[in-house]
Amino acid sequence: MVSKLTEEQIKNYQVLANIIRAQSCRMTTRSKSYHLGGCLSMTDILVVLYTSILKIDPKNPTWEGRDRFILSKGHAAPALYAILAELGFFPMSWLDDYYMDGGHLSGHASTSVPGVELSTGSLGHGLPVGVGMALNSKVRGLDYRVFVMSSDGDCNEGSTWEAVMFAAQHNLDNLIVIVDYNKIQALGRSFNIINLEPLAKKVESFNWAVKEINGHDFNEINDSLLNLPFKKGKPSWIIANTIKGKGVSSLEDKVESHYVNFNEEELKIAYNELGVSF
Amino acid sequence: MRTAFNSALLEIAIKNKKIFFICADIGYGEVERFASMFPDRFYNVGVAEQNMTGIACGLALEGNIVITYTLGNFPTLRCLEQIRNDICYHNANVKIVTIGAGLAYAPLGPSHHCTEDISIMRSLPNMVVISPCDNIEVKEATSAMIEHYGPVYLRCGRKGEKDVHAGEINFRIGGAIEVRDGSDATIIFSGAIGYNALLAHEILLKEGINARLLSMHTLKPIDKKSIIRAAKETSAIITVDEHNINGGLGSAVAEVLADDLKSNIRFKRIALQDVFISKVGSQDWLRDQYGLSSQAIVDTVIKIIKM
Numbered sequence: 001m002v003s004k005l006t007e008e009q010i011k012n013y014q015v016l017a018n019i020i021r022a023q024s025c026r027m028t029t030r031s032k033s034y035h036l037g038g039c040l041s042m043t044d045i046l047v048v049l050y051t052s053i054l055k056i057d058p059k060n061p062t063w064e065g066r067d068r069f070i071l072s073k074g075h076a077a078p079a080l081y082a083i084l085a086e087l088g089f090f091p092m093s094w095l096d097d098y099y100m101d102g103g104h105l106s107g108h109a110s111t112s113v114p115g116v117e118l119s120t121g122s123l124g125h126g127l128p129v130g131v132g133m134a135l136n137s138k139v140r141g142l143d144y145r146v147f148v149m150s151s152d153g154d155c156n157e158g159s160t161w162e163a164v165m166f167a168a169q170h171n172l173d174n175l176i177v178i179v180d181y182n183k184i185q186a187l188g189r190s191f192n193i194i195n196l197e198p199l200a201k202k203v204e205s206f207n208w209a210v211k212e213i214n215g216h217d218f219n220e221i222n223d224s225l226l227n228l229p230f231k232k233g234k235p236s237w238i239i240a241n242t243i244k245g246k247g248v249s250s251l252e253d254k255v256e257s258h259y260v261n262f263n264e265e266e267l268k269i270a271y272n273e274l275g276v277s278f
Numbered sequence: 279m280r281t282a283f284n285s286a287l288l289e290i291a292i293k294n295k296k297i298f299f300i301c302a303d304i305g306y307g308e309v310e311r312f313a314s315m316f317p318d319r320f321y322n323v324g325v326a327e328q329n330m331t332g333i334a335c336g337l338a339l340e341g342n343i344v345i346t347y348t349l350g351n352f353p354t355l356r357c358l359e360q361i362r363n364d365i366c367y368h369n370a371n372v373k374i375v376t377i378g379a380g381l382a383y384a385p386l387g388p389s390h391h392c393t394e395d396i397s398i399m400r401s402l403p404n405m406v407v408i409s410p411c412d413n414i415e416v417k418e419a420t421s422a423m424i425e426h427y428g429p430v431y432l433r434c435g436r437k438g439e440k441d442v443h444a445g446e447i448n449f450r451i452g453g454a455i456e457v458r459d460g461s462d463a464t465i466i467f468s469g470a471i472g473y474n475a476l477l478a479h480e481i482l483l484k485e486g487i488n489a490r491l492l493s494m495h496t497l498k499p500i501d502k503k504s505i506i507r508a509a510k511e512t513s514a515i516i517t518v519d520e521h522n523i524n525g526g527l528g529s530a531v532a533e534v535l536a537d538d539l540k541s542n543i544r545f546k547r548i549a550l551q552d553v554f555i556s557k558v559g560s561q562d563w564l565r566d567q568y569g570l571s572s573q574a575i576v577d578t579v580i581k582i583i584k585m
Contacts, residue, residue, distance in 0.1 A: 111368065118339075119367055122359055128329045129364055132336020132344075139318050140340075159360070162329035170321075 072126020124157025397525020
């Protein structure tokens, strides 16, 4: 059954997504750091996950019953930090010193930050560790789930596929991979570097249940995340078709969005497009 | 040593339900008892060491004590970044166990020679590195590493190692064991090559040289006090390990001596001379060929104390 969001729900998601995107622009601009494009592409998914799906408690980030979320594409940490701050995991002021001398937040996701489940930064690490967490949940008879946010580049890594095979072998249907499939990686378009296609068929043939969605359509994101697992006894894999740089027109579907640094004027334009000001 | 390790672990795992055993399709004839007794806590990930290590981290972060297990360099070098980023960075309670330390798999060739692992493992923050010399140390080390919270690398031999210790030992992570007291020189060894050091000690006694014999089973944290004491109380220090000369026991001891500004001890490292083993042969034969025989140790000790 398809669950349909109300207009108000969609509006609320959009407002929050705009804020997260604007924060990602602001943080990467102020610190002259990279990886903005991949923050913007996964933002809509993060917003639905963190506000409607994940069982989490910002006041008790290590609560045992929480769902685990692993950002395997750890370079997109600014967007994760922004939503964690919005939800109250840590003070908003920490976003101001992101990447700075003596700051609280490093360029890649770190467990020194409340709410971050796993320190990442090198690709191909998130899924194997997520498998271990999901296995624990099964063996111990717990009901938490494990969500892993992957990417084009993350799916280049052999270790990701080692974990894919193990998860299916052990019927980890409490494990969910979401690929922020923006089809661009650091040096170019994925189909020119390592073409993952046919990704859905590939993953299905590894005995996962796969669903392909528009990663910017809140209804599709919400509906897929509400219907997990897609098949009992199988891990679930969501191919979220996204646009790198989504929400800032100068960056959309641009290879440069991975390493872009805005100047103040460009930042203002981005804020205007997103309807956000600080 | 592999049987000593597996038996010791099994005994602990009967009582300690937090222990998981993850292997990478290695351990025929050894791991089956654990697998059949604790099917929910035993996983063979297949030939996939990176995944083995990542899974171990995930399980450990959930409060378990996790063993990763395979042979030679497979549980360390193959998945080094998983060990660094997943296990050590998170200080995860994972115990990395290898079977086949040094030249234990001698005739299988350099792919199976585990001769750079100590150097690499001891460079990682949070990692404890243990290289037992015999079955008695393996048993004690297994129990000590489970008691210790955090990453441990346990470097076991294979099978048929002769005992260096005569009976019960006082094993403590980071505490060297004095196997024989002596004052003419100190031979510090680590791992199963310790048996050759013991033979060397006996030959030296006949020559009228009484060497102190120290088992430095823990390479990190290393027992600085025992090293400094040996430098003060004996006239030379000779290290012996079945490992490349760069970064192994000899380097670890040299670091302690160099940092101790008061020491001007005569010092020599016996180890593999930064080579891949090109000759084919048994472990004992290769030890002889590459300068690790008991006689080579004897010759080195005599040479250095008569300098």
